Amino acid sequence: MPAIPDIPGSPEPEARPRERRQRVQAAETGMAVLKGLARLGGRASLTAIAAHIDESPAKVHRYLASLIEEGLVAQESGTQQYHLGLEALQIGLAAMRQSDPIRLAEASLIRLRERLEITCFISVMGNKGPTIVRFEEPALPVTVNVRVGSVMPLLWSATGRVFLGLLDDQRVQALAEAELQAATPEQRALLDAQDPLGPLRAAVRADGCAAVRDTNLKGISAVAAPVRDYTGRVCAVLTALGATGGFDPSIDGPTGRAVREEAAAVSTLLGFAA
Numbered sequence: 001m002p003a004i005p006d007i008p009g010s011p012e013p014e015a016r017p018r019e020r021r022q023r024v025q026a027a028e029t030g031m032a033v034l035k036g037l038a039r040l041g042g043r044a045s046l047t048a049i050a051a052h053i054d055e056s057p058a059k060v061h062r063y064l065a066s067l068i069e070e071g072l073v074a075q076e077s078g079t080q081q082y083h084l085g086l087e088a089l090q091i092g093l094a095a096m097r098q099s100d101p102i103r104l105a106e107a108s109l110i111r112l113r114e115r116l117e118i119t120c121f122i123s124v125m126g127n128k129g130p131t132i133v134r135f136e137e138p139a140l141p142v143t144v145n146v147r148v149g150s151v152m153p154l155l156w157s158a159t160g161r162v163f164l165g166l167l168d169d170q171r172v173q174a175l176a177e178a179e180l181q182a183a184t185p186e187q188r189a190l191l192d193a194q195d196p197l198g199p200l201r202a203a204v205r206a207d208g209c210a211a212v213r214d215t216n217l218k219g220i221s222a223v224a225a226p227v228r229d230y231t232g233r234v235c236a237v238l239t240a241l242g243a244t245g246g247f248d249p250s251i252d253g254p255t256g257r258a259v260r261e262e263a264a265a266v267s268t269l270l271g272f273a274a
Contacts, residue, residue, distance in 0.1 A: 029055070033063045034072060034088070043083040101227050101236040102133050104269045108262035109136040112240060116255055119144070120240040122227070123152060123159050125167065129175050130159045130237065144220055144241065155179050155200065156187065156216040158224035162237045164197070165204025166226050190215060209260055211249040221249040223256045225263035230271030238263040
């Protein structure tokens with residue numbers, strides 16, 4: 001078969017991979033500049049950006065000029081500081097619209113189920129209270145009467161206490177007060193007589209999560225941690241539960257740490273920066 005002649009004026013074959021590598025490197029540097037600006041809070045000086053990504057100011061300035069042309073970065077005339085441009089904001093908004101805590105928590109629930117062989121679920125705040133929307137069980141599940149669609153109590157479940165302590169919402173307050181009114185004498189004895197809700201909230205805020213033993217279901221313990229969106233608001237709660245005799249719900253135990261780590265991982269995917 002005769003050789004195909006090179007097109008006149010085209011680069012030598014060995015030059016093409018080098019050009020592609022240079023383009024990839026240029027794109028990587030441009031993305032590093034953009035991500036560095038975002039990690040500095042979305043607004044910073046040239047010097048700060050260059051120091052953050054460990055590049056020379058002259059090199060960073062060239063890339064910022066290109067990013068400005070594309071609308072990804074803008075510069076204030078007064079302070080000369082750079083900030084994220086309109087196109088960057090549009091990209092961020094598109095990403096946030098796709099952020100679904102239920103979908104993003106799927107991998108975390110599966111990891112918890114497989115690593116620790118525990119029952120776990122994620123809940124969101126519904127009209128009637130914390131509602132389970134995804135439920136995972138190990139091969140040998142714990143028998144509990146909660147499933148997808150079950151509404152958890154705010155005062156007696158670890159899930160509910162996280163919402164109660166960390167979600168500043170009048171609806172949550174009203175539901176908690178209604179639960180308190182319907183509580184049995186045995187349940188009320190578990191709460192502070194003078195301030196039934198205050199200590200529950202304070203404990204969750206101090207620990208950043210919640211754990212219960214036998215308060216919601218007899219013989220069942222649970223530990224729960226918040227999932228936060230990009231604004232820091234609690235949008236869901238990740239919970240693990242098990243039989244009290246063989247389940248350690250302490251927040252610093254292996255299960256408690258795993259639940260908090262996975263909830264933090266989902267929060268990061270939602271754009272939350274701790």
